[in-house]
Amino acid sequence: MSGVAPPWAVLLVPALLIVLGYGAAAGTAALRARAAGAAPVSGLTAPARESARLLVQRRRTIPGTDTLLWRLGGALVPVAAVLAALVIPLGSTAVSDPSVGVVWFNAMEVVVWAALWMLGWGANSVWGLVGGYRFLIQGLSYELPHMFALTAAALGAGSLRVGDVVAAQEQVWFAVLMPAAFVVYLVSALAMAFWGPFGTPVGRDLAGGVAAELSGVDLLVLRAGRYVFLAAVAAMAVPLFLGGGAGPLLPGWVWTLVKTAGVLALLVWLGHRLPAVRMDRFTEVGWVVLVPVTLLQVLAVAVYVLVR
Amino acid sequence: MMLETYLLLAAALFSVGLFGALSQQSVVMVMMGLELMVNAVIVAAAALWLYTSPERPDGQVLVLVAVTAMAVEMAMGFAVTTALFRARDVDMVDMAADLADHRGSGGHGGHGGHGDHGGHGDHSGHGGHGNPEHHGGHEDHGDQGDPEDHGGHRGHEGSGNHGHHGDGGER
């Protein structure tokens, strides 16, 4: 089922992620333009024009910054996204399909914790520091349910290899088989990309949070990195829960892209329709509701695997 | 030959960790030293497993146990630090030595531990320019710094430095 792509495909991954991320940014801008009473079409060029502005803007030097950690933190976000995406198969081939692909994805996605905290700390500003703390508590709230959701998918396939997870969904998609895990995955996807309702680490009430002191290219890298990361977590939902490249008529890689775009559109729409979730309230929900729900989901999947 | 190299790496990590655990005064830094030592155990166990008896899974199980030990060590370490800090305002191993009952307990608690050492540097920074200048605050609000703040020199952490902030963009 799964194969390994030629080496040049390593370059294809960031390119695809950037295209998908640009699409998400443009979609967000289009929804915004509609809410403002303008033509949604104007949203299509908005991310490019915003990038132009940030490219011209000067970087800032602030007294007392930890420049090393500050700059490193910003760069880590897109890097983590690309590394995480290496195990996602496009159709039936992935750049790499290690035997522990699911764990690899999880490990790379956690790197964003470090990235955001470095950004918030390095800028030497209260807003940034509070934003960094917020993302840590957000991480501690979503991470366990997220891990159990991944576990459920891996358990259903009996393997941590992403290719095997796709292969196990030939009969029925895991989104149907384990709906709770799928929903929790989508929630944690929003949370780990600190996007939409989980965007408080860079929230308006903190004057931009970890991004409060960023300008110019640094800000561009963070903003673009966030969309790229959102695209990567949306893409991972496809092999885990939506049958990978399986589908009629079209070739597998087209189906993967179509499904990814669909998940991404759903996430963008959710970000448009929901207010921010306050972390001091969500933490309790994460631990008291989501963890038991995902545990029960894992139990149900285990029973299903046994009786199948 | 690879086995020896891996074991040398483990020995080096272990020694560095040992140095940290022995020489550092802060509880948290001591824990960092301990973690490095456990890390060395992980490397050694993994290498020994692969190069001596890869058919038996014991090496891997040992690594798993070491990883668990690391997690447990950290969780308990921070819990103890928090409890100590709350009860005694102490975060240095020397100051907690009176737990062993051969030193008087006076003199160590209180704010001394922190005050002696030049304060929590960065925080100040955070307070310092996070905002006042940022979103336009008042320069003078430091003067209401509370009397509990030890050492007057940190009385007004939040105020200073409006002028510097942001005036130096670079190309």
Added chain:
Amino acid sequence: MVGTVVFAVCAVGAVASGVAVFVVDSMARATFALLASFLLTGVAILLLGLSYLGVLVILMMVMEMMVMAVFMIMYMMNPAGLMPMTMVHNRAGSLAVSGVVFLLLAAGIVLVPWPEREGTPPPDPTLALGEAIMGRHMLVMMLVGLVLFATMVAATVLATHRGRYERYGDDLRRGRPDDPIGGGLDR
């Protein structure tokens, strides 16, 4: 050979960043130096073919170090290292002890005649590990689970100064807990 080069870089980098932990002034940088050391040893473990354990080390250490960073900031004086200072005691003695330990270990490593490898590595070490802890070594898994659970409870008890009597009143009759900041479920 690529593997050897990668290992050499990782090994030197891991030790160097391990040293950096105790050299840099800034607590934030010390934490991230430690993280770098763990990540590089994680890669070294990956090179051994132990993919699950290697990735597990990377995953766990990132999370653990981020938690550690928070405690560093909370409890350390001068966390950003803006004011040069030292917080060590008995530096020379520690250096001597650890140096001697390293020499002893190194001598042992070089001199001990290590046994020849018996057998070949399993095709999937992750599977071997899983079968071991769910089969012959299940006792280990159960103990690990129990210890982790006990740790969670004990650490929480040690770290908090509020119990259920503070939250629900002396007779535990309060419907909603009296917390400084309530959770999202009012319980």
Added chain:
Amino acid sequence: MDLTGWLLRRAVPRPFVVTTVGGTGARLAVERIVRERGWRRALSPADADLLVVCGPANADADEALDRVWAQLPGPRARARVGAPEQARHALDTARADLLDVAAQRRDADARDRSARAAADPDEDMPGGLPMAGRGEDRDGLTLDRLHLSLGPALPDWPAGLSLRTVIQGDVVQEAHVSLVGARDGAASFWGAPDGDRGGRSTAAALDSAQRLLSVAGWPAAALSARRLRDALLEPGPRPGTGAELRRWRHMVGRSRLLRWSLRGLGRVGDGAPEELRGDAADRWARWLGRIGTASDPGPPGAAPGGPDVARTALDLLPDLVVGQELASARLVVASLDPDTEAVGAYAPEPGT
């Protein structure tokens, strides 16, 4: 060709909009133009390239604004909009300044030179910053305390309000309220006589609602609220606005997530004026009610609270935010939304 100029011309400017006391009318005009041109308001000075000051000048506010100005990274331009009519021209001029590449280069060089000249290492205060002290906190850990001044130049914040806080982590431990640049005898924009079919009262509620929605992290709904507010303030007939208003109200009123976020925040007792009673969710529901009654062409809604309500809100504010996290504190302020223009010169009661 000149790449910088080419990029600049394609870039959409991002204004950092600051309102001084007495500048509500100007702010509404600026926000309207910003929205119609598809610009977005900046979250922080670092993100902005235009500093737009709405309202009359006063010495206290100008000092704060100069500091904000120093934080714009550049290219940068500055605009002051004293009255609503000036908004369009002021923004056009500022945009033209922004596109003047030669002038921007001169500005950048001058700043670099003065930054180099000002650099003086200080042994006692790294980076020129004083150190943090410590204080009691609610968890008994005696952690570092930071001084953070919220306002007056903060997005989605009442004009001229300055909330000086002491925080530990992100928990507010102390708070003091003052008004920057407020003076007696200034007229409140929203308190002005309502000649046009209750539109102004609804618009006032919508303005408060959009601010709360922005702070609560729902930018899309806030943007729609601003659009509807602008439509209601237009003098002529406004076809279709009523239906849209009902749709908007239905959407935000249904959001359980928002009510869940607001519940229990900033609880005000029954002794206070009716507009302020209850928690943030109650106040939010009251605004929605006011918008709801006015969206039908019926009798004009009740006028928004006068000077007494705003003054009471300012008096209550410190007690309501102490012990809360920053996010909650900002929601509390937004849910009270004191009309600072109505208050006049304000000095907190002695002893608080």
